[in-house]
Amino acid sequence: MLEVKNLKAYIDVDAGVVKAVDDVSFSIKAGETVGIVGESGSGKSVLALSLMQLNPKPPVFYPQGEILFEGQNLLTMKESELRKIRGNKISMIFQDPMSSLNPIFRIEKQLIEAIRTHQDLSRKDAERKAIELLTDVGIPDPERRMRDYPHQFSGGMRQRVMIAIALACRPKLLIADEPTTALDVTIQAQILELLASIQKKYGTAIIIITHDLGVVAKLADRVMVMYSGRIVEEGSTADIFYRTSMPYTWSLLRSMPNIGSAGNERLVPIQGQPPNLITPPKGCNFNPRCLFAGPECLEVDPVLAERGNGHLAACVLSQREFNERKRQLEAVEREGVRG
Amino acid sequence: MIKYTLRRLFSLIPVMFIVSIIVFMIVHLTPGNPATLILGEESTKESVAQLEKQLGLDKPLLVQFFYWLKNILMGDFGQSVYSSEPVLRIILNHIGPTFSLTIFALILILLIAIPTAIFVVWKRNSLLDPLFISVTLLGVSIPEFWFAILLVLGFAVTFPIFPVAGYAAFGDGVLNWIYHLFLPAFVLAAVEIGLVARMLRDGMLEAVNQDYIRTARAKGVKESIVLMKHVFSNALIPTTTVIATIVAGLMGGTVIIETIFTIPGIGQLLIDSIYRRDYPVIQGVILFIAAIYVLVNLFVDLLYTFLDPRIRYD
Ligand SMILES: Nc1ncnc2c1ncn2[C@@H]1O[C@H](COP(=O)(O)OP(=O)(O)O)[C@@H](O)[C@H]1O
Ligand SMILES: [Mg+2]
Numbered sequence: 280m281l282e283v284k285n286l287k288a289y290i291d292v293d294a295g296v297v298k299a300v301d302d303v304s305f306s307i308k309a310g311e312t313v314g315i316v317g318e319s320g321s322g323k324s325v326l327a328l329s330l331m332q333l334n335p336k337p338p339v340f341y342p343q344g345e346i347l348f349e350g351q352n353l354l355t356m357k358e359s360e361l362r363k364i365r366g367n368k369i370s371m372i373f374q375d376p377m378s379s380l381n382p383i384f385r386i387e388k389q390l391i392e393a394i395r396t397h398q399d400l401s402r403k404d405a406e407r408k409a410i411e412l413l414t415d416v417g418i419p420d421p422e423r424r425m426r427d428y429p430h431q432f433s434g435g436m437r438q439r440v441m442i443a444i445a446l447a448c449r450p451k452l453l454i455a456d457e458p459t460t461a462l463d464v465t466i467q468a469q470i471l472e473l474l475a476s477i478q479k480k481y482g483t484a485i486i487i488i489t490h491d492l493g494v495v496a497k498l499a500d501r502v503m504v505m506y507s508g509r510i511v512e513e514g515s516t517a518d519i520f521y522r523t524s525m526p527y528t529w530s531l532l533r534s535m536p537n538i539g540s541a542g543n544e545r546l547v548p549i550q551g552q553p554p555n556l557i558t559p560p561k562g563c564n565f566n567p568r569c570l571f572a573g574p575e576c577l578e579v580d581p582v583l584a585e586r587g588n589g590h591l592a593a594c595v596l597s598q599r600e601f602n603e604r605k606r607q608l609e610a611v612e613r614e615g616v617r618g
Numbered sequence: 619m620i621k622y623t624l625r626r627l628f629s630l631i632p633v634m635f636i637v638s639i640i641v642f643m644i645v646h647l648t649p650g651n652p653a654t655l656i657l658g659e660e661s662t663k664e665s666v667a668q669l670e671k672q673l674g675l676d677k678p679l680l681v682q683f684f685y686w687l688k689n690i691l692m693g694d695f696g697q698s699v700y701s702s703e704p705v706l707r708i709i710l711n712h713i714g715p716t717f718s719l720t721i722f723a724l725i726l727i728l729l730i731a732i733p734t735a736i737f738v739v740w741k742r743n744s745l746l747d748p749l750f751i752s753v754t755l756l757g758v759s760i761p762e763f764w765f766a767i768l769l770v771l772g773f774a775v776t777f778p779i780f781p782v783a784g785y786a787a788f789g790d791g792v793l794n795w796i797y798h799l800f801l802p803a804f805v806l807a808a809v810e811i812g813l814v815a816r817m818l819r820d821g822m823l824e825a826v827n828q829d830y831i832r833t834a835r836a837k838g839v840k841e842s843i844v845l846m847k848h849v850f851s852n853a854l855i856p857t858t859t860v861i862a863t864i865v866a867g868l869m870g871g872t873v874i875i876e877t878i879f880t881i882p883g884i885g886q887l888l889i890d891s892i893y894r895r896d897y898p899v900i901q902g903v904i905l906f907i908a909a910i911y912v913l914v915n916l917f918v919d920l921l922y923t924f925l926d927p928r929i930r931y932d
Contacts, residue, residue: 392839393837
């Protein structure tokens with residue numbers, strides 16, 4: 280349904296050109312849930328907005344690539360054609376539900392706008408549809424709440440409204456960019472459940488973008504790990520969590536609580552800073568922070584390579600070498616803790 | 619909302635009271651005997667005494683003040699010493715032209731500033747924006763009297779499209795009204811258009827990068843509608859205060875323009891009564907202008923609750 284080929288999204292800034300998305304390829308099948316994880320600043324949002332063609336141009340430009348949605352290339356499509364896809368076939372929800380709704384319009388107006396932009400419905404019918412949508416996303420007393428303004432809703436409720444807006448035209452693909460990051464933990468879980476239930480009910484494909492592997496573990500069938508504008512590992516959720524194939528993903532897993540193994544493990548933050556995307560390091564982008572980096576890593580910029588059945592990783596180390604080094608390192612660290 | 623409005627109206631009482639003290643003191647702070655000032659140096663003692671009696675100037679100051687205030691509260695602003703007409707009637711006679719001029723100028727300001735601002739924001743990444751900034755800067759620095767005379771020379775003398783001066787009431791035909799008011803209203807508007815358009819542009823440029831605008835685009839809404847509906851209505855909120863200040867200023871009478879175009883409005887009245895040392899009229903006009911400012915401000919505060927639902931006063 281969606282196929283991204285060698286996409287580059289660069290940003291013109293005073294200091295140079297930020298390679299926010301640098302040669303990314305992947306595809307999304309109808310009805311599947313795909314997670315994109317990576318530290319903040321790794322280019323997840325720019326990638327997501329590329330799929331909607333909503334990056335501000337300038338400063339963002341696309342020097343290379345294709346985004347094929349149902350066979351059509353969004354990069355070369357006319358603005359008027361893109362508008363027919365946005366909010367209709369591909370929808371998006373954003374990180375901050377507090378600021379994502381227009382503060383001076385009633386929820387009703389914002390929902391009906393989403394409906395009537397693509398559907399030829401009378402006001403009455405659109406209103407009825409809006410109530411249905413709000414019910415669907417779990418907003419109690421929708422007839423009354425519809426007449427309220429965004430500031431009268433809590434953060435979680437606003438994100439539900441955003442989801443209702445995104446679902447207004449039953450999109451084939453829903454892009455959720457950090458949809459729970461700004462919310463309380465309990466509310467986060469509710470929103471994730473809602474997304475999962477929508478996926479089940481309507482078979483909507485979902486791209487869930489997050490820096491939180493826990494979110495991905497709950498929701499995604501497949502995961503793409505992003506680092507400095509590139510996909511560095513891709514595979515089924517089980518591949519990523521249990522058959523980790525490269526150092527960045529492994530570091531990311533070690534830096535987060537409650538996933539992977541028993542949960543009695545120590546959290547190890549990733550050392551160093553994400554690389555400068557204007558002048559990335561020579562060789563592998565992760566080499567300055569990588570615990571396994573050897574001399575080769577300063578020269579070779581690894582590309583994604585097959586690690587078995589749809590599992591891809593970008594690292595000069597083979598799976599066997601990586602597992603071996605990992606074991607050694609973990610053994611040394613255990614010694615360190617004991618001694 | 620009604621409670622808030624009433625509360626605000628009550629809070630106007632002390633403000634207007636202080637204003638009235640100041641207005642009252644005008645007569646007494648001007649050096650010399652007011653009666654002599656009005657009548658001139660060669661007036662006889664008797665006529666001065668008579669006028670003092672008529673104006674109540676022979677009584678103690680405090681008594682004079684409360685007497686004056688009581689009359690005003692009962693709608694009696696005194697009489698013109700020049701024409702003996704009631705001050706209130708004189709002011710009411712002059713409101714029409716000033717009000718006409720205000721409405722006309724306001725329509726011109728909004729009609730030109732709003733589409734200009736929207737267009738500039740639409741083309742925000744082009745050279746239009748720096749050009750716009752320069753033109754608005756130029757616009758706000760035009761001297762009114764100079765621009766008025768220039769327009770009269772151009773469009774009333776060289777090309778006699780409009781009259782050189784004069785005024786026709788709205789009741790005497792809309793076309794005639796427009797015919798007489800176009801040039802003065804245009805001059806008044808010209809100096810404010812830049813300011814309003816600039817405020818709107820700044821507000822819109824701020825709103826255009828907000829998350830909720832991205833949401834609107836993500837719905838597939840046309841960019842022109844995004845700008846006109848979502849961006850503009852958010853930018854209108856900060857601009858309202860500026861527009862209100864302009865309206866209050868215009869309603870208070872525009873001395874220069876009303877004089878150049880001989881429009882019998884509040885500004886003209888104020889100037890004339892100052893020349894005639896017609897203290898009751900001067901006091902009445904100043905009270906009127908103060909009341910306009912206070913009421914326009916109140917109106918704007920109430921308007922905000924309609925423009926911005928986040929503002930609730932109760
Ligand atoms: N409009 C923009 N102008 C300049 N730089 C930008 C812009 N948007 C994103 N960037 C830069 O692009 C990089 C990727 O950002 P982003 O996609 O937001 O990261 P993520 O969503 O993974 O946290 C960052 O270095 C960020 O500073
Ligand atoms: Mg982001």
